[in-house]
Amino acid sequence: MNTKRLMLGNEALAYGLLKNGCQMAYAYPGTPSSEILSAVVALKKEMDLDIHAQWAVNEKVAFETAYAGAQAGLRTAVAMKQVGLNVAADPLMSSVYLGVKGGFVVISADDPGPHSSQTEQDSRLMAVMAKLPVLDPDSPRQAAELAGIAFELSEAFEIPVMLRPTTRVCHSRQSMDVEKIEMTQREAAFEKNPGRWAATPKFRLQLHKELEVKLAKIADYEPTRPRLVSGTAKGGGQAIVLSGVAAANARDIIKERNLDIPVYQVVQPFPLHKEFIKEMDTYDEILVLEETWGVIEMQLADKNRVKGKNTGFISPTGELLPENVEERICAFVGVDYQAPQITMLPGRRPTLCAGCSHRASFYAIKKAAPKGIFTSDIGCYTLGCNLGAVDTVTCMGAGISQAAGFTIAYAKNEKQPPVFSTIGDSTFFHSGIPGLIETVTKKIPYVLVILDNRTTAMTGHQPTPASGRDASGDACIAVNIPDIVKGCGVNFIKTADPYDLPAFINILKEAKAYCQENGPAVVIAEHPCLLDMDRAELKASFKKVIVNRDICDGCGYCVSQFECPALSMDNETEQVCIDPGLCTGCAVCSFVCPKGALVLENQE
Amino acid sequence: MSNNQQIIISGLGGQGVLFITKLLAGAAMADNLPVLTSETHGMAQRGGNVISYLKIGDFSGPLIRPAKADALIALKAESFAHHSYFLKPGGLAVVNSPDPVEDDRYRVFYGDATALAEAAGNVRSENVAMLGFFLSAMKEDSHVFNPDSLARMIKETFQAKPAVATNVLSLLGSGMQLYKQR
Ligand code: SF4
Ligand code: SF4
Numbered sequence: 001m002n003t004k005r006l007m008l009g010n011e012a013l014a015y016g017l018l019k020n021g022c023q024m025a026y027a028y029p030g031t032p033s034s035e036i037l038s039a040v041v042a043l044k045k046e047m048d049l050d051i052h053a054q055w056a057v058n059e060k061v062a063f064e065t066a067y068a069g070a071q072a073g074l075r076t077a078v079a080m081k082q083v084g085l086n087v088a089a090d091p092l093m094s095s096v097y098l099g100v101k102g103g104f105v106v107i108s109a110d111d112p113g114p115h116s117s118q119t120e121q122d123s124r125l126m127a128v129m130a131k132l133p134v135l136d137p138d139s140p141r142q143a144a145e146l147a148g149i150a151f152e153l154s155e156a157f158e159i160p161v162m163l164r165p166t167t168r169v170c171h172s173r174q175s176m177d178v179e180k181i182e183m184t185q186r187e188a189a190f191e192k193n194p195g196r197w198a199a200t201p202k203f204r205l206q207l208h209k210e211l212e213v214k215l216a217k218i219a220d221y222e223p224t225r226p227r228l229v230s231g232t233a234k235g236g237g238q239a240i241v242l243s244g245v246a247a248a249n250a251r252d253i254i255k256e257r258n259l260d261i262p263v264y265q266v267v268q269p270f271p272l273h274k275e276f277i278k279e280m281d282t283y284d285e286i287l288v289l290e291e292t293w294g295v296i297e298m299q300l301a302d303k304n305r306v307k308g309k310n311t312g313f314i315s316p317t318g319e320l321l322p323e324n325v326e327e328r329i330c331a332f333v334g335v336d337y338q339a340p341q342i343t344m345l346p347g348r349r350p351t352l353c354a355g356c357s358h359r360a361s362f363y364a365i366k367k368a369a370p371k372g373i374f375t376s377d378i379g380c381y382t383l384g385c386n387l388g389a390v391d392t393v394t395c396m397g398a399g400i401s402q403a404a405g406f407t408i409a410y411a412k413n414e415k416q417p418p419v420f421s422t423i424g425d426s427t428f429f430h431s432g433i434p435g436l437i438e439t440v441t442k443k444i445p446y447v448l449v450i451l452d453n454r455t456t457a458m459t460g461h462q463p464t465p466a467s468g469r470d471a472s473g474d475a476c477i478a479v480n481i482p483d484i485v486k487g488c489g490v491n492f493i494k495t496a497d498p499y500d501l502p503a504f505i506n507i508l509k510e511a512k513a514y515c516q517e518n519g520p521a522v523v524i525a526e527h528p529c530l531l532d533m534d535r536a537e538l539k540a541s542f543k544k545v546i547v548n549r550d551i552c553d554g555c556g557y558c559v560s561q562f563e564c565p566a567l568s569m570d571n572e573t574e575q576v577c578i579d580p581g582l583c584t585g586c587a588v589c590s591f592v593c594p595k596g597a598l599v600l601e602n603q604e
Numbered sequence: 605m606s607n608n609q610q611i612i613i614s615g616l617g618g619q620g621v622l623f624i625t626k627l628l629a630g631a632a633m634a635d636n637l638p639v640l641t642s643e644t645h646g647m648a649q650r651g652g653n654v655i656s657y658l659k660i661g662d663f664s665g666p667l668i669r670p671a672k673a674d675a676l677i678a679l680k681a682e683s684f685a686h687h688s689y690f691l692k693p694g695g696l697a698v699v700n701s702p703d704p705v706e707d708d709r710y711r712v713f714y715g716d717a718t719a720l721a722e723a724a725g726n727v728r729s730e731n732v733a734m735l736g737f738f739l740s741a742m743k744e745d746s747h748v749f750n751p752d753s754l755a756r757m758i759k760e761t762f763q764a765k766p767a768v769a770t771n772v773l774s775l776l777g778s779g780m781q782l783y784k785q786r
Contacts, residue, residue, distance in 0.1 A: 006629050006639060115644065139640075139664065172642040172666035175633050249665035323669045340671035342689045347653040348616070581727060 005178045009169040012140035012176065013079075013107065014039035016147025018049060019181050022077050022105070024069040025053040026062035028430065029459035030081030031116040032170035033109035037079055038460070041471050047181050054471045055462055058396075058430040059084035063091045063106070070104035070160070071197060072188040075151050079107040082123045083395060087431065089126065092160075096132045097207040098197060099158040102186065103151035106132075110166045112291045113319025116458075118378070118395060120317065122293040124269050127162045131211055133218050134162040134270050136290075138248040140174040146267060149223050156221070157214045166291055168245040168319075215271050224268035226276045230254055231262040235282035238262075238333065243269050243296060246289040249322040253329060261333060266290075272299040287313070287332040291320050307332065352383050354566040355584030357527035358451055360498035361422070362389035363562060363592065365449065368508035369418040373406050375399040377432070379424040380458045380529075381451050386563055390422070397431025399423050403446040404439045418512050419446040425481065426456040426464040433484065436520065440489040443519035447511045450522065452481055453529040461532055485522045492521035499527060501591040530584055542585030544601040545578060552576055552597035562592045607637060608661030609748045610668045614687040615679030617652045620731035624677070625656040627735065627761070631753040632660045642666035655687060660748055674745065677738050679731060681705055684712070696745060698738045698783075700730060713741055715782040724775050732772050736779020751780075 007015065013036050017025065027037035040053045056062035059080040069076035080088060085108040092106065108123035127134035135150055137143035143165055150161040199207060218224075229242070229251060242250050243266040254263055262283075266272065269290065277300060280286055286306045288297040293316065294309035307313035314320070314328055323340070330337035352359045362384040365374065376382060376390040377399040384390040392402055403421035410416045423432045428450050436448065456462040463469045468478030485493050492514045498504045504525070511521035530538065554574040559567050566582035567589060569575075576597070590598045611628070615621045622643055629639045640663055643656040657668045673691050678684035681701040691697060691710050699705045702716040717733035724733075739751055755773060762769035 004633055006626065006633060006641070139666070168642060168666050172640060173629065174641075174666075175629075175637075175639040245666065247664075249667065252663055252665045321669075322665050322667050326669065340669075340689065342670050345686050347686065350652045 003178050004175055006173045007140050007144075007176050007178070008035055008039070008173050009137075009140040009143050009165060009171060010035035011039040012144040012174070013147055013163070013165065013170075014043055015178060015181075016144030017077050017105065018043055018047075018051065018183070019144070019179075020103075020148040020151045021075045021184060021186070022151070023051050023074045023183075023186065024066055024076040025051070025079070026056050026066040026077075027079040028056055028059045028062050028084055028087075029426075029456050029462040030059075030084045030109075031459050032111055032167040033079050033081045033084070033107065034459040034462065035170070036107060037471060038462070043181070045472070049181060049183055050185060051183070057465060059088040060091060063088040063095075067091060067095050067100070067104060067160070069188070070100040070102045070154075072190040073101040074186055074188055075103040077105040077107060080109070081117065082108055082110045082121050083118055084108070085123055085126055087396065092126070092132075093130050095160050096130045097204055097211060098199065099207075100154060100160055101158065101191070103154035104160040105147060105150045105154065106160050106162045108162060108164055109170050110164060110292060112166055113321075115167055118393075120292050122291070122295060123162065123164045124295040125293055127164070128270050128295060131215060132160050132162055133157075133215075133224070133268055134164050135224065135267055136244045136269050137163070137165050137169055137267070138243070138245055138265070139169060140172055141176050142267075143169055144176070149267075153218070153221060153224065157218055159211075159214055159218075164244075166245055216274075218268075219271040219274045221268075221273075225273055226264045226266045226268075229263050229265045231260060233262050233279070235279075236284060238285045238287070239264065239280065239283040240329070240332070241266060241280070241286055241288045241296060241300075243267070243290045246291055246320045246325060249320070249325045250289055250329060253322065253326045257330075257335070259329070259333060259335075266296050269295045270299070272296060285332075287329065289314065289320065289325060289328070292316075349386065350383060351386055351563060351565055352380060353530060353584075354564050354582045355530050355586040355588075356380070357453065357498050357525065357586075358384060359387065359562065359564065360501055360504065360586070360588045361449060361451055361525040362387045363588075364498055364501060364504045364508055365389050365420050365422070367505045368512060369420055369447075372418040372420050375402040375406065375419065375421045377423045377427045378458075379427055379451075379456075381422055381424055384422065387561075396427055397423070397435055400432050400435030400439065400448060403448070404435070404442070404444045407444050407446050420449060420508075421446060422449045422451055424456075425450060425452040425454065425466050426462075428481070429465050429479070433488065436485070436488045436490070436522075439520050445515040445517075446520055447508065447515055448520055448522045449508070450481060450485075450524045452524050452526045453532075455529045455532050457529045457531065461529065481524055485524075490520055490522050491518065493524070494522075495524040495526050497527050498525045499586055499588055501588055538584065543587035544585060545583070545587055545590050545598050546601050547576055547578060548597045548599050549573075549575060551595050552593075553595065555595070557594055558589055558592050558598065562589060564589055607746075607748055608663070609659070609675070609746055610663075610673045611658040611660075612668060612673045612676045612687055612690045613656045613658065613679075614676065614683035615654055615731070616683070617654050619654070619679045620728070621654045621656050621679065624731050624735045625658050627754060627757050628658055628749060629660075630757040631750060632748060634753045634756065635748075635750055637661060637748065638663075640664075640666050653683070653686060675738070675742060677734055679717075679734055681714075696741060698734065698741050700734050713737070713783065717779060717782065720778050720782060721775065724771065724778070726771070726775075729772065729775050732775045733779035733782065736776040736781075737783050738779075739776070740780040740783040
């Protein structure tokens with residue numbers, strides 16, 4: 001078998017890992033990294049590979065599990081997004097000191113321009129801080145290639161290796177050759193050595209010294225040496241240094257404009273090769289194009305000759321779009337650039353799907369606590385900000401601790417606003433539980449609403465520990481959320497379907513009253529994500545809502561306060577109308593219209 | 605006629621932008637051409653603007669620069685307003701719209717693919733009708749998009765559901781006619 005396929009960067013990465021003998025892969029979903037593990041699972045099934053691939057409860061757990069496999073001599077990998085790496089920062093820092101036996105690839109996908117992230121942080125800087133080599137692919141094809149090189153590098157130096165793609169690599173598709181994978185299985189063989197694997201602080205100093213020696217050698221490692229991709233290396237004059245997807249974009253532009261200038265691509269931004277740094281000393285002026293921060297630039301150091309992110313020649317924020325690359329290259333080499341005229345129109349603002357149960361939950365929260373403070377978290381439900389029911393979103397799990405923080409901050413005020421915190425099921429498992437335990441022991445009065453739709457919807461519907469299915473879709477043990485909440489010491493726990501809006505509002509009010517005296521109250525809003533439900537099920541539960549034309553006076557309350565995409569104002573009739581193509585028949589809007597103009601068809 | 609083609613496909617979430625990108629990409633690959641595609645993912649849930657970039661031929665960067673695209677497929681009139689700036693002067697645009705869409709900087713053709721899809725009993729496949737519309741409009745510019753390869757792609761994609769394949773193919777055909785009748 002040898003086929004040409006259009007491979008997503010993340011699929012290419014998965015393919016590269018498996019082709020090079022990865023036997024264990026773990027991940028926590030996060031855009032743009034999520035498809036890596038799904039692709040590992042798909043390739044495993046397709047090519048009948050005997051490997052272990054699973055989602056973990058969070059990135060730290062994913063990291064530690066995969067790391068143990070590498071300690072036992074297997075080739076393993078862990079995948080996450082850049083903010084996920086923050087969660088796994090603790091084991092990352094230590095694992096680099098202790099090293100590995102089998103190759104260990106840590107994939108952290110960055111999101112310049114942030115398309116779906118809280119930050120634009122550069123994972124390569126985490127690599128600098130942790131002192132591990134990092135590779136920066138420019139395309140799906142190169143991502144697959146570097147996955148293999150990463151394993152070899154990792155084993156040659158017994159060190160974890162970071163592979164850092166960006167959104168445009170993860171989510172591009174490229175035609176490439178795919179061959180059948182022949183796996184050579186290794187058997188786990190953990191050599192006990194507590195002096196190394198459980199090193200005490202005294203030995204860690206020794207390990208740090210050894211790590212520095214490794215790094216110096218890696219800065220000389222042949223397979224990851226910078227590549228001259230165009231022009232001739234002649235020294236003197238100007239040179240361009242590229243990495244990541246900026247390299248791919250720049251190469252097209254240099255070719256198109258026929259520029260005669262030496263161009264180097266760095267595939268290992270850290271540690272930068274010593275010989276390369278010396279070679280760069282021979283040029284008078286160097287332009288460095290990389291995302292997001294100036295990691296290569298930093299190591300070339302000489303501010304008078306090197307232009308890039310750190311010197312202000314390239315914007316330190318946002319994505320390096322090909323048009324920015326072209327404009328900057330032209331400015332650097334001194335040729336004319338005509339900026340194209342762009343008229344930017346505001347796009348449609350993202351909103352929760354029609355019929356999403358989160359919308360009902362948020363509406364209920366606003367009704368139960370009109371003057372409340374609403375802390376929230378990371379997921380589809382972040383979009384509850386459109387509904388005025390999300391005031392803060394910081395990072396995974398933070399909403400619960402912030403609920404405590406607001407409650408404490410207001411303690412000395414004359415009036416204390418009710419605090420409602422929302423968190424999804426996946427995020428609750430990921431990092432919400434410690435916050436809940438903390439607030440129970442301190443009896444903090446707030447209401448936690450766990451929005452349980454049994455999936456990680458925003459990143460593409462990966463299972464959660466409550467789903468009862470694993471990465472392959474096979475049945476597994478489902479963790480019961482109410483049991484966990486109870487185990488944390490909460491005594492008010494109610495589960496309800498937010499589709500039944502009036503009842504749900506009442507439960508929230510009850511919870512609000514309870515928490516004042518007794519500490520946290522937890523309400524679990526249970527309704528599956530619509531996109532996961534099968535069509536027949538949806539059809540069976542469809543309740544047709546119609547607009548009673550005699551009653552609707554076009555006040556627009558439902559459109560502005562409930563914002564279901566299926567509802568809009570009809571300019572001609574000046575009444576609301578329901579788009580039959582979008583309506584999912586959840587019937588929640590029938591509770592929302594204050595005049596009772598939205599009614600169930602069979603009840604009219 | 606060059607084998608290098610840069611195409612923008614723009615629409616709203618749920619309209620099947622990625623589906624037609626994949627079909628076009630697959631057809632080009634079947635003719636042994638190198639393909640690169642990219643799309644904007646993100647917070648946009650259903651209903652948000654979606655854009656996909658399709659590059660066929662000798663390219664290494666996944667995105668298309670403004671004023672460089674050879675053609676634009678706009679699945680809504682507003683998609684044309686949003687993304688026409690990607691077109692090179694004189695570039696080709698096909699727009700799904702019952703009302704005239706004009707812009708003298710480009711060669712713009714419009715047609716009501718939604719009505720076609722509705723008539724065929726499936727509003728959701730307006731994207732396929734637009735694909736057909738694009739295919740015949742593009743014929744004069746490039747042979748990169750070969751209708752036969754595309755038909756083969758569609759049959760392959762819906763191997764398990766021959767009835768769907770037949771429907772899709774017939775809508776593709778009416779889309780092509782739409783261009784001829786314009
Ligand atoms: S994907 Fe699911 S959870 Fe997310 S907005 Fe849509 S219905 Fe709601
Ligand atoms: S029933 Fe009402 S709220 Fe539910 S999807 Fe339809 S219009 Fe939206």
